[in-house]
Amino acid sequence: MTNAQIIGAGIHPFGRTDGRSGRDQGVFAVRQALADAGLEWTDIECAYGGSEGAGNADIMVNELGLTGLPFINVSNGCATGGSALASARNAVAAGQCDIALAVGFDKHPRGAFNAKPGDWGLPEWYGETGMMLTTQFFAMKIQRYMQMHGISRRTLGMVAEKAFRNGTLCEHAWRRSPVDLDTILNAPMVNDPLTKYMFCSPAEGAVALIIASEKKAKQLGADGVKIASIAVRTRPPGSFEVFAPAISVERGGKPTELASKAAFEAAGIGPEDIDVAQLQDTESGAEIMHMAENGFCRDGEQEQWFAEGRTELGGQLPVNTDGGCLACGEPIGASGLRQVYENTVQLRGRGGARQVPGNPKTAYSHVYGAPGLSAVAILER
Amino acid sequence: MTAPAPVADGLWTDEAEPRLIGGQNRDTGAIVFPMPQGDAAQQFDAVPLSRTGTLWSWTSQDFRPKSPPYAGPEAFTPFLVGYVELPGQVIVETRIEGAQLSDLSLSMAMELVLTEFAPGRTTFAFQPAGARA
Numbered sequence: 001m002t003n004a005q006i007i008g009a010g011i012h013p014f015g016r017t018d019g020r021s022g023r024d025q026g027v028f029a030v031r032q033a034l035a036d037a038g039l040e041w042t043d044i045e046c047a048y049g050g051s052e053g054a055g056n057a058d059i060m061v062n063e064l065g066l067t068g069l070p071f072i073n074v075s076n077g078c079a080t081g082g083s084a085l086a087s088a089r090n091a092v093a094a095g096q097c098d099i100a101l102a103v104g105f106d107k108h109p110r111g112a113f114n115a116k117p118g119d120w121g122l123p124e125w126y127g128e129t130g131m132m133l134t135t136q137f138f139a140m141k142i143q144r145y146m147q148m149h150g151i152s153r154r155t156l157g158m159v160a161e162k163a164f165r166n167g168t169l170c171e172h173a174w175r176r177s178p179v180d181l182d183t184i185l186n187a188p189m190v191n192d193p194l195t196k197y198m199f200c201s202p203a204e205g206a207v208a209l210i211i212a213s214e215k216k217a218k219q220l221g222a223d224g225v226k227i228a229s230i231a232v233r234t235r236p237p238g239s240f241e242v243f244a245p246a247i248s249v250e251r252g253g254k255p256t257e258l259a260s261k262a263a264f265e266a267a268g269i270g271p272e273d274i275d276v277a278q279l280q281d282t283e284s285g286a287e288i289m290h291m292a293e294n295g296f297c298r299d300g301e302q303e304q305w306f307a308e309g310r311t312e313l314g315g316q317l318p319v320n321t322d323g324g325c326l327a328c329g330e331p332i333g334a335s336g337l338r339q340v341y342e343n344t345v346q347l348r349g350r351g352g353a354r355q356v357p358g359n360p361k362t363a364y365s366h367v368y369g370a371p372g373l374s375a376v377a378i379l380e381r
Numbered sequence: 382m383t384a385p386a387p388v389a390d391g392l393w394t395d396e397a398e399p400r401l402i403g404g405q406n407r408d409t410g411a412i413v414f415p416m417p418q419g420d421a422a423q424q425f426d427a428v429p430l431s432r433t434g435t436l437w438s439w440t441s442q443d444f445r446p447k448s449p450p451y452a453g454p455e456a457f458t459p460f461l462v463g464y465v466e467l468p469g470q471v472i473v474e475t476r477i478e479g480a481q482l483s484d485l486s487l488s489m490a491m492e493l494v495l496t497e498f499a500p501g502r503t504t505f506a507f508q509p510a511g512a513r514a
Contacts, residue, residue, distance in 0.1 A: 129388055130453055130462070143440055
């Protein structure tokens with residue numbers, strides 16, 4: 001297998017952009033990634049991309065150019081971006097092409113995601129009785145976790161406070177004003193223990209990454225970042241996932257633990273070697289639990305980590321340096337790629353006001369979604 | 382006046398003190414809820430589940446879910462949901478009745494009741510054991 005590098009990265013600002021379709025935001029991101037890599041659209045040999053709710057990606061060739069390249073539409077829920085990246089990396093690693101594109105975009109209506117039971121293999125009554133909501137799942141997962149491992153409501157608030165603070169330093173973030181801890185803690189409850197400011201919102205945005213073989217990157221003199229490993233995993237028996245009318249009394253593993261372990265093994269490094277991390281934070285509790293599920297701390301230690309500011313920009317392990325989903329919102333098809341985009345920015349030392357100090361060499365990203373899947377990517381400089 | 386109708390058939394037994402109906406895997410003995418439908422059902426035997434269990438987790442639903450699929454009343458009143466562990470069987474997601482958020486705690490005893498979640502339609506719920514719905 002050939003090593004693959006990210007040699008170009010582009011992003012359309014997240015949030016709300018009236019009058020521009022999700023796909024046009026995707027085209028915007030692709031053009032920015034091409035400019036960043038110093039390439040033309042005609043240089044791209046194959047492409048993988050998708051959205052959850054904003055249409056097919058391959059139509060982008062209307063705007064970008066009819067070069068005849070193979071363009072594979074990816075539709076894999078919250079792992080759409082991660083799967084597109086994994087596919088582009090694999091195409092390069094297999095020697096199928098030297099330059100590939102991964103692109104993800106979305107544009108969701110306002111308000112909570114509205115899932116149809118039939119699409120998820122679930123009976124209608126589950127939705128009719130008001131139990132089929134992603135926000136309920138996240139609330140119940142952290143509610144139990146807080147009881148079992150001594151996490152406080154204040155720490156939940158600190159996760160959101162950090163996200164909005166980092167967002168103020170990030171050009172592509174949606175929420176760019178700080179929110180103080182008291183406001184976060186005293187905001188209207190959405191699903192106890194999570195208040196309005198502790199949840200991310202469905203949003204819009206797009207990310208494009210250009211992947212090249214190591215040889216090609218060298219030829220081009222690219223400012224490349226190595227993809228050390230990518231792992232996508234679905235749920236094992238006995239896990240607790242979104243949209244579960246019942247779960248097994250035999251408690252088992254978690255998709256995040258599987259993906260994390262596989263990604264670390266393939267990269268030949270461990271959690272202690274990571275310099276900066278982007279962890280799925282669809283709400284405050286998710287970031288806390290994912291710190292442990294990805295192996296960065298033990299269950300319950302997050303309380304002390306936050307008290308000591310260890311995940312701040314200047315801390316031992318900065319987490320969600322661009323404000324994460326909480327500050328950027330969640331356009332499903334683009335969200336996982338945003339994490340990889342941010343890690344690319346950090347490893348290239350281009351983070352500006354939010355740059356992690358000390359020349360970070362390794363970066364970790366993790367996305368989680370329904371009905372229980374996880375994708376992890378490790379980058380190295 | 383007609384009696385309220387169950388939100389779906391086959392979710393609970395028709396008896397004075399109804400029980401949820403789960404599916405027991407013929408090979409592994411593992412219990413799932415609800416009883417699988419279609420081809421998947423061939424692998425399972427319908428079994429009535431325990432009326433009582435312990436609270437595994439919970440939350441409040443403080444905004445009206447989108448319709449469809451939500452079929453509750455237009456005028457929204459926040460409600461509680463949770464997971465209740467039926468010992469040795471399965472952990473079921475359920476609406477919670479007869480309690481305030483502040484009444485709930487991990488592992489508290491719960492029992493099954495039926496509740497009219499929308500005019501003329503019933504679903505299952507759990508309440509703190511011994512409470513009056």
